[in-house]
Amino acid sequence: MAGSETNGGGTQATVLVSIDDEHAKDMAAMAQRLGDAGMDVEHTMELLGTVSGSIEPAKIDLVRAVEGVRHVELSRTYQLPPPESPIQ
Amino acid sequence: MATEGEAAFPSSQHKTGRYLVLLRQDAVGEAQGELRKTAGVRVATTADSKTGALTAKQREGAGGVIFDRLGVAVVDAAPDQVQALGTAAQEQSTILAVEPERVVYALEAPGIPGAPRAPLPDAPLTPHFGRGLSAEYLSGYRDAVVNLSAVGGVPSGASIVTPTAAAAAVDESKATWGLQAVGALSSGYTGRGVKVAVLDTGLDVGHPDFQDRTIETRSFVPGEEVRDGNGHGTHTIGTACGSRIPADLPRYGVAFDADIWAGKVLGDRGSGNDEGILAGIEWAVAGGCAIVSMSLGSPTFPGEPHSPVYETAARRALALGTCIIAAAGNESRRDQGVISPVSHPANCPSIPAVAALDAQLQVAPFSNRGLDPVGGQVDVAGPGVLVHSSWPMPTRYRTISGTSMATPHVAGVGALLAEANPDVSAGELLAILTRSARRLPLPSTDVGSGLAQAP
Numbered sequence A: 001m002a003g004s005e006t007n008g009g010g011t012q013a014t015v016l017v018s019i020d021d022e023h024a025k026d027m028a029a030m031a032q033r034l035g036d037a038g039m040d041v042e043h044t045m046e047l048l049g050t051v052s053g054s055i056e057p058a059k060i061d062l063v064r065a066v067e068g069v070r071h072v073e074l075s076r077t078y079q080l081p082p083p084e085s086p087i088q
Numbered sequence B: 001m002a003t004e005g006e007a008a009f010p011s012s013q014h015k016t017g018r019y020l021v022l023l024r025q026d027a028v029g030e031a032q033g034e035l036r037k038t039a040g041v042r043v044a045t046t047a048d049s050k051t052g053a054l055t056a057k058q059r060e061g062a063g064g065v066i067f068d069r070l071g072v073a074v075v076d077a078a079p080d081q082v083q084a085l086g087t088a089a090q091e092q093s094t095i096l097a098v099e100p101e102r103v104v105y106a107l108e109a110p111g112i113p114g115a116p117r118a119p120l121p122d123a124p125l126t127p128h129f130g131r132g133l134s135a136e137y138l139s140g141y142r143d144a145v146v147n148l149s150a151v152g153g154v155p156s157g158a159s160i161v162t163p164t165a166a167a168a169a170v171d172e173s174k175a176t177w178g179l180q181a182v183g184a185l186s187s188g189y190t191g192r193g194v195k196v197a198v199l200d201t202g203l204d205v206g207h208p209d210f211q212d213r214t215i216e217t218r219s220f221v222p223g224e225e226v227r228d229g230n231g232h233g234t235h236t237i238g239t240a241c242g243s244r245i246p247a248d249l250p251r252y253g254v255a256f257d258a259d260i261w262a263g264k265v266l267g268d269r270g271s272g273n274d275e276g277i278l279a280g281i282e283w284a285v286a287g288g289c290a291i292v293s294m295s296l297g298s299p300t301f302p303g304e305p306h307s308p309v310y311e312t313a314a315r316r317a318l319a320l321g322t323c324i325i326a327a328a329g330n331e332s333r334r335d336q337g338v339i340s341p342v343s344h345p346a347n348c349p350s351i352p353a354v355a356a357l358d359a360q361l362q363v364a365p366f367s368n369r370g371l372d373p374v375g376g377q378v379d380v381a382g383p384g385v386l387v388h389s390s391w392p393m394p395t396r397y398r399t400i401s402g403t404s405m406a407t408p409h410v411a412g413v414g415a416l417l418a419e420a421n422p423d424v425s426a427g428e429l430l431a432i433l434t435r436s437a438r439r440l441p442l443p444s445t446d447v448g449s450g451l452a453q454a455p
Helices: A023-036 A057-065 B025-039 B079-090 B135-151 B177-181 B232-241 B274-286 B308-319 B403-420 B426-435
Strands: A003-005 A011-019 A040-045 A050-055 A069-074 A077-079 B015-023 B064-067 B072-075 B095-102 B195-200 B215-219 B259-264 B271-273 B291-294 B323-327 B353-357 B380-383 B387-390 B397-400
Touching: A011 A023, A011 A057, A011 B274, A011 B308, A023 A040, A023 A050, A040 B274, A050 A057, A050 B274, A050 B308, A057 A069, A069 B308, B015 B025, B015 B079, B025 B064, B025 B072, B025 B079, B025 B095, B079 B095, B177 B380, B195 B232, B195 B274, B195 B403, B232 B259, B232 B387, B232 B403, B259 B274, B271 B274, B274 B291, B274 B308, B291 B403, B308 B323, B308 B426, B323 B403, B323 B426, B353 B403, B380 B403, B387 B403, B403 B426
Parallel strands: B195 B259, B195 B291, B215 B259, B291 B323, B323 B353, B353 B380
Antiparallel strands: A003 A011, A011 A050, A011 A069, A040 A050, A077 B271, B015 B072, B015 B095, B064 B072, B387 B397
């Protein structure tokens, strides 16, 4: 689970939000609605119909409840082995 | 006209004595007249039937039938009529080809192909237990449990015997073994006109082997430039798209004429997150990239379902013309009895997972397996052991292993296939990729449909 400190001192979670086909036709409106629900929207991906950003974990259910939201997931992190590793 | 009683030629065991006639699809309507005119064969046609099937009455007296929608006729024909049909097929005509009709048998247990089968014995071939569980099912179940317990660190009690025979020598003086294995050298395709995105640690844009290429770059790592300060990205881009004439041999790139889209989604220290990766995918799709190569993964545990967000995104990308492929992952240690499931996001059904093979076309010991029935399958395999490719200067080149190295081989093959099949959808391209793979005598859970092959 990825997490980061916010200016307010609480820990926010980075989330990925997938929008259903119908609402994905107006991603700008969806990004606005997610922002209103408490999400700090970072990226709005028009073609993929996906929004990413951060939110207080306690508010994730508010994001899920927004009309048009189909899936909400926590963003995963990746780590390659060091460059000198034989297997990468 | 031959009747059913007269054999046109001494019929072999597997021929009926009749002939299949392939008709030109835009001229099927004329075929009835053409068959009569050319060969004196009078046929009925399913064009006269709404259901596509003729009644006995409709077939009465006819020497054959035209299957109107298929553009194929089955006819009784005497030798001179067959000859006339054959001649017509050679000239520009409604008739394209003629071949003998075969006898076809239901397939049962392996035996002599074409021989009639004996009826099923009363006893089933595999022993069944009271609740309908066959011995085969139970041994498969046992193997799955053994695999799972090995992943969990429980000693299996079985030892894995690894082959100790010396590997056959591979000649890499002119081209890497990987390029040879995927058939890149003999392909007439180069990736010209195809955009290939590689989402990784970026690219050493100053590397001499990339100076004459069309390259788009973008960093999705806050605070970092796209220039590769790690190496992984330069290596994978080299494999997918490296130069036909690198500064030093061997040649190491599959699609040497493709447009390179280098998206940095992993930082110079090799770390990244879904946010950056999805943003990179969006960029590649918006740019019209046919292929997105992702040599990255996050370990999954057995039974873990795939990401609905990535699956949805991948389907939307496919609909927009972009195939995303990803590495199956390197967590396995098969020589120690550890086999891990396919990583995220390659475990998504719409993101083909690429496994790694060595130069003897054996599964690499670190290559993950499709343990998971829910989405996490291996789809195809590529060269992934001891892969020579570009590396940031001044090192210039490096040989490393990984499903990370197999993936860009397949991405490069995908680019060649895109060039060879300009009018197919992205979904169809993936179907071509998997169906044209070279089948291997290895479990499909390990290699999918086999070793990807260039057109």
